[in-house]
Amino acid sequence: xxxxxxxxxxxxxxxxxxxxxxxxxxxxxxxxxxxxxxxxxxxxxxxxxxxxxxxxxxxxxxxxxxxxxxxxxxxxxxxxxxxxxxxxxxxxxxxxxxxxxxxxxxxxxxxxxxxxxxxxxxxxxxxxxxxxxxxxxxxxxxxxxxxxxxxxxxxxxxxxxxxxxxxxxxxxxxxxxxxxxxxxxxxxxxxxxxxxxxxxxxxxxxxxxxxxxxxxxxxxxxxxxxxxxxxxxxxxxxxxxxx
Numbered sequence: 013x014x015x016x017x018x019x020x021x022x023x024x025x026x027x028x029x030x031x032x033x034x035x036x037x038x039x040x041x042x043x044x045x046x047x048x049x050x051x052x053x054x055x056x057x058x059x060x061x062x063x064x065x066x067x068x069x070x071x072x073x074x075x076x077x078x079x080x081x082x083x084x085x086x087x088x089x090x091x092x093x094x095x096x097x098x099x100x101x102x103x104x105x106x107x108x109x110x111x112x113x114x115x116x117x118x119x120x121x122x123x124x125x126x127x128x129x130x131x132x133x134x135x136x137x138x139x140x141x142x143x144x145x146x147x148x149x150x151x152x153x154x155x156x157x158x159x160x161x162x163x164x165x166x167x168x169x170x171x172x173x174x175x176x177x178x179x180x181x182x183x184x185x186x187x188x189x190x191x192x193x194x195x196x197x198x199x200x201x202x203x204x205x206x207x208x209x210x211x212x213x214x215x216x217x218x219x220x221x222x223x224x225x226x227x228x229x230x231x232x233x234x235x236x237x238x239x240x241x242x243x244x245x246x247x248x249x250x251x252x253x254x255x
Contacts, residue, residue: 018042019130020123021077022115025058026203027137027195028172029134030065031180034187035171036132044124045076048115050085055110061202064189070176079122084114090243096235105215109153110239116157117243121250123166131145131161133170136180152233156240163244182185 023045034162036043045062057171062076073080088110119131141167161168172180182191195201219228
């Protein structure tokens with residue numbers, strides 16, 4: 013199999029992103045492992061996850077980078093803030109979605125700066141298995157993101173999204189990246205911790221108390237699509253400024 017040049021993996025150090033990085037390593041000679049820094053996001057030492065990948069894939073060069081996203085997060089959250097409150101109501105408090113979008117915003121710029129045309133994300137469907145309406149919301153967001161990346165010549169994919177419960181750990185074991193058995197939530201599944209997650213959980217409970225699940229999916233998709241359009245416009249403006 014011909015190995016391709018380089019790719020980016022959105023890398024938290026958890027088992028899902030480690031498996032995603034291993035999939036990338038099978039096809040690419042250079043894999044950029046990108047994690048993100050911002051206020052309120054507490055980093056943990058994920059160097060052990062990087063070392064496990066390096067030991068397992070000697071022909072692949074892993075490049076770990078931690079990118080600051082504070083300015084991008086603030087920009088995504090607060091653009092036309094009061095107008096957005098009037099238009100979308102409390103949906104402006106969906107912090108987790110906005111945080112992740114700011115990471116994708118920064119990732120696209122990184123890819124353009126380094127001529128990278130492939131991005132892999134370790135998002136897995138099992139995280140949302142208990143509620144079908146959450147799966148629907150995430151599927152909408154995935155499609156919006158795929159379109160955003162494609163606008164800048166970048167292919168975005170989630171290779172482990174459809175994995176069943178426990179399948180990630182089994183695959184890591186088969187690849188020699190983890191011991192046999194459950195590792196999710198343990199010492200080999202360390203990931204950054206975000207204090208804003210509590211606010212996001214409170215927002216979700218409040219919204220679902222007042223509205224139906226169907227309205228939650230419809231409103232969150234409409235809000236996220238608006239934010240995607242804003243990010244698309246801002247990236248194009250940044251490109252024009254550099255040219």
